[in-house]
Amino acid sequence: MSVVQHVYIETFGCQMNxxxxxxxxxxxxxxxxxxxxxxxxxDLMILNTCAIRGGxxxxxxxxxxxxxxxxxxxxxxxxxxxxxxxxxxxxxxxKRAPGVDIVFGTHNLHRLPELIAxxxxxxxxxxxxxxxxxxxxxETPVLRLNSVSAWVSIILGxxxxxxxxxxxxxxxxxxxxxxxxxxxxVEKLAEAGFKDVTLLGQNVTAYGHDLEPRxxxxxxxxxxxxxxxxxxxxxxxxxxxDLSTEIIDTVATTATAxxxxxxxxxxxxxxILRRMARGYSVDFYRRLVDEIRxxxxxxxxxxxxxxxxPGETDAEFMxxxxxxxxxGFDSCNTAAYSxxxxxxxSNWDQQVPAAVSSERLRYLNSVVTEVAHRRNxxxxxxxxxxxxxxxxxxxxxxLTGRTRTNKVVNFPGPEQLVGSIVDVRIEAANAWxxxxxxx
Ligand code: SF4
Numbered sequence: 552m553s554v555v556q557h558v559y560i561e562t563f564g565c566q567m568n569x570x571x572x573x574x575x576x577x578x579x580x581x582x583x584x585x586x587x588x589x590x591x592x593x594d595l596m597i598l599n600t601c602a603i604r605g606g607x608x609x610x611x612x613x614x615x616x617x618x619x620x621x622x623x624x625x626x627x628x629x630x631x632x633x634x635x636x637x638x639x640x641x642x643x644x645x646k647r648a649p650g651v652d653i654v655f656g657t658h659n660l661h662r663l664p665e666l667i668a669x670x671x672x673x674x675x676x677x678x679x680x681x682x683x684x685x686x687x688x689x690e691t692p693v694l695r696l697n698s699v700s701a702w703v704s705i706i707l708g709x710x711x712x713x714x715x716x717x718x719x720x721x722x723x724x725x726x727x728x729x730x731x732x733x734x735x736x737v738e739k740l741a742e743a744g745f746k747d748v749t750l751l752g753q754n755v756t757a758y759g760h761d762l763e764p765r766x767x768x769x770x771x772x773x774x775x776x777x778x779x780x781x782x783x784x785x786x787x788x789x790x791x792x793d794l795s796t797e798i799i800d801t802v803a804t805t806a807t808a809x810x811x812x813x814x815x816x817x818x819x820x821x822x823i824l825r826r827m828a829r830g831y832s833v834d835f836y837r838r839l840v841d842e843i844r845x846x847x848x849x850x851x852x853x854x855x856x857x858x859x860x861p862g863e864t865d866a867e868f869m870x871x872x873x874x875x876x877x878x879g880f881d882s883c884n885t886a887a888y889s890x891x892x893x894x895x896x897s898n899w900d901q902q903v904p905a906a907v908s909s910e911r912l913r914y915l916n917s918v919v920t921e922v923a924h925r926r927n928x929x930x931x932x933x934x935x936x937x938x939x940x941x942x943x944x945x946x947x948x949x950l951t952g953r954t955r956t957n958k959v960v961n962f963p964g965p966e967q968l969v970g971s972i973v974d975v976r977i978e979a980a981n982a983w984x985x986x987x988x989x990x
Pocket of ligand 1: 709710711712713716717718719753754790
């Protein structure tokens with residue numbers, strides 16, 4: 552009789568990484584590992600890393616130091632490190648953190664079961680990082696951690712070369728999955744009772760450009776929209792240059808495609824956008840937002856912003872602040888620029904002092920919060936269609952769910968509503984969430 556083993560996984564970074572972790576758990580389930588939230592009960596500990604922000608490596612080594620202590624009390628436990636930091640630093644990880652048994656990269660997570668077998672057999676650490684992605688995207692099993700909403704990766708990698716971004720280095724060039732395989736995965740999700748699917752990609756709006764015949768994200772959304780058990784379809788992250796009129800039109804005309812666009816602008820100053828090599832101007836972005844709002848007036852638009860990019864002047868920073876106010880973003884992810892290895896901007900002069908960046912970030916956050924609060928207050932008194940996802944973690948007396956525009960709504964209600972779509976009258980709002988009552 553085989554003995555069940557337990558895996559504890561810690562995931563840093565974005566939804567793509569969290570989706571990768573669900574695939575790792577799916578692969579491991581096939582060889583007898585069950586997930587656990589108790590690190591002390593784990594036979595295998597996995598750190599799925601992210602290298603987008605500075606300080607990523609320090610964070611990894613700090614976790615590994617703590618994990619080695621856990622491992623010393625439970626001999627035989629394995630430590631594996633994957634994701635972008637592993638892809639970038641590979642063998643150095645094992646040297647600097649001797650308790651690590653397995654290092655795998657971003658292109659070969661499907662190989663983890665074999666790497667586990669190898670390290671168990673030899674008793675030695677195994678490092679396997681592929682520099683090039685495999686030609687055919689392997690279909691890997693997945694263990695979903697949520698029973699209502701699911702992520703589905705549809706494209707990996709990115710063909711842009713933004714001067715601050717490490718993603719093209721660690722994730723490679725764009726590779727789209729075949730539409731048929733995505734449709735089958737979504738059909739299975741529908742059969743399993745999922746209601747909400749988010750299509751993922753570092754640049755999801757480039758989906759299908761590398762396929763033969765070439766298709767675009769709108770084609771895929773239309774085909775997925777036929778599946779009526781899936782009530783909501785979203786996609787992240789879009790690149791403004793690739794969000795075409797066809798895609799916007801498909802969102803407008805596909806009942807299940809949600810009125811939500813996460814559209815990173817990064818800066819509100821043309822000079823900085825040029826230096827970032829983003830490939831669009833502020834005015835291009837403004838016209839894109841106009842197009843979305845003309846076609847889909849109720850759409851929520853969110854963005855990403857970087858402050859303190861090399862050479863950013865006070866005036867250019869204030870252009871970003873003004874742009875946030877002008878557009879009225881529903882929410883913004885903000886960050887101070889941090890130099891990443893293998894990126895051009897990390898070698899440039901004119902690095903903005905950390906104290907200046909953090910002061911700009913503090914000020915920008917205050918404006919972003921005010922604008923998001925204003926946008927949310929507009930919904931008070933209205934009725935929102937909410938997909939109930941579970942109990943609120945902060946206030947377990949309440950249920951929590953999201954609107955079609957991806958706004959979090961908390962309200963009192965019975966557990967059996969989880970997984971259903973209900974009407975909630977919005978009574979109050981802050982910058983991050985709405986509160987209401989069932990109708
Ligand atoms: S488009 Fe996004 S993922 Fe691609 S290089 Fe630019 S910031 Fe990185």
